[in-house]
Amino acid sequence: MQAARIRIGTRGSPLALAQAHEVRDRLAKAHGLPEDAIAITIIKTTGDRVTDRPLSDIGGKGLFTKEIEDALFANEIDVAVHSMKDMQTALPDGLAIGATLPREDPRDAFISLKHANIGALPRGAVVGTSSLRRKSQVLSVRPDLSVIDFRGNVETRLRKLKDGVAEATFLAVAGLNRLGLADRITAIVPAEDMLPAAAQGAIGLEIRAGDQGAAALVAPLNDAPTALAVTAERAFLARLEGSCRTPIAGYAVIDGDRLSFRGQVLSVDGRQRYDVSRTGPSNTAHEIGLAAADEVLSNADPAILARSSA
Numbered sequence: 001m002q003a004a005r006i007r008i009g010t011r012g013s014p015l016a017l018a019q020a021h022e023v024r025d026r027l028a029k030a031h032g033l034p035e036d037a038i039a040i041t042i043i044k045t046t047g048d049r050v051t052d053r054p055l056s057d058i059g060g061k062g063l064f065t066k067e068i069e070d071a072l073f074a075n076e077i078d079v080a081v082h083s084m085k086d087m088q089t090a091l092p093d094g095l096a097i098g099a100t101l102p103r104e105d106p107r108d109a110f111i112s113l114k115h116a117n118i119g120a121l122p123r124g125a126v127v128g129t130s131s132l133r134r135k136s137q138v139l140s141v142r143p144d145l146s147v148i149d150f151r152g153n154v155e156t157r158l159r160k161l162k163d164g165v166a167e168a169t170f171l172a173v174a175g176l177n178r179l180g181l182a183d184r185i186t187a188i189v190p191a192e193d194m195l196p197a198a199a200q201g202a203i204g205l206e207i208r209a210g211d212q213g214a215a216a217l218v219a220p221l222n223d224a225p226t227a228l229a230v231t232a233e234r235a236f237l238a239r240l241e242g243s244c245r246t247p248i249a250g251y252a253v254i255d256g257d258r259l260s261f262r263g264q265v266l267s268v269d270g271r272q273r274y275d276v277s278r279t280g281p282s283n284t285a286h287e288i289g290l291a292a293a294d295e296v297l298s299n300a301d302p303a304i305l306a307r308s309s310a
């Protein structure tokens with residue numbers, strides 16, 4: 001057996017491992033390498049360690065990436081595989097996104113063992129989610145529902161549903177598809193009804209900036225339309241999260257050389273929201289995201305944007 005020449009780092013959750021295996025398969029195929037030329041290193045992150053508190057309490061973004069980025073800096077791995085949804089908008093100096101894989105389904109799945117969709121939930125039903133975005137979005141259409149925090153990986157949350165801890169939950173369709181659990185989906189929520197999180201469904205490959213070998217290795221895996229869509233979504237998020245701590249959704253689609261972006265900010269109780277949409281040339285993805293955020297900052301009710309609202 002030959003020694004591994006490419007070292008990829010990942011979290012150890014079943015979803016993270018499925019994503020790492022997909023990356024290994026794509027790399028092997030793109031470069032005609034045997035699988036054992038690519039090593040997968042599992043790295044435990046703070047987000048994996050702390051399972052008893054809401055993510056928003058312990059710091060949110062970066063919780064699932066920091067230790068993996070440290071391994072890049074320490075030269076223990078060459079490529080880090082991340083759900084881009086979990087990545088900070090500002091990468092640490094010295095690291096870069098080398099490629100963005102073709103996006104999986106970006107929408108959210110409604111999952112319930114008894115009820116067909118959000119509208120069919122009985123008055124006051126308990127919904128479990130750890131996402132402030134999903135909480136505020138579901139409360140904006142169903143203020144009567146009771147939303148409880150639902151931590152843990154995808155399988156854990158599905159088990160909590162079976163155990164009757166909640167009557168319904170929401171999970172990203174992308175994660176369920178990658179885990180082969182699409183059969184658990186009760187209904188896919190249209191993006192119009194529940195605008196996805198920035199970068200939901202996209203996998204990013206992070207490398208050391210200036211590592212030309214790694215850059216050349218991952219480049220063939222890049223999907224340009226996904227990279228552009230995610231650029232717009234993350235620009236929107238970056239500008240807003242610097243100015244407010246409120247649930248934020250952002251979703252872009254590419255059609256030829258046009259990019260259509262929709263963004264949304266909500267108060268946590270879902271009672272107030274501001275929607276924005278912008279279209280422009282796809283090679284101005286970053287500017288489109290920023291302009292949409294500027295519109296929110298100048299037009300949305302300051303009560304939504306207040307730092308205290310989270």
Ligand SMILES: NCc1[nH]cc(CCC(=O)O)c1CC(=O)O
Pocket residue numbers: 083084085086170171172173174175199200201202203
């Ligand atoms: N924060 C957890 C997380 N990060 C990425 C995904 C799903 C996969 C994706 O969006 O690519 C999930 C689980 C979920 O939201 O259901």
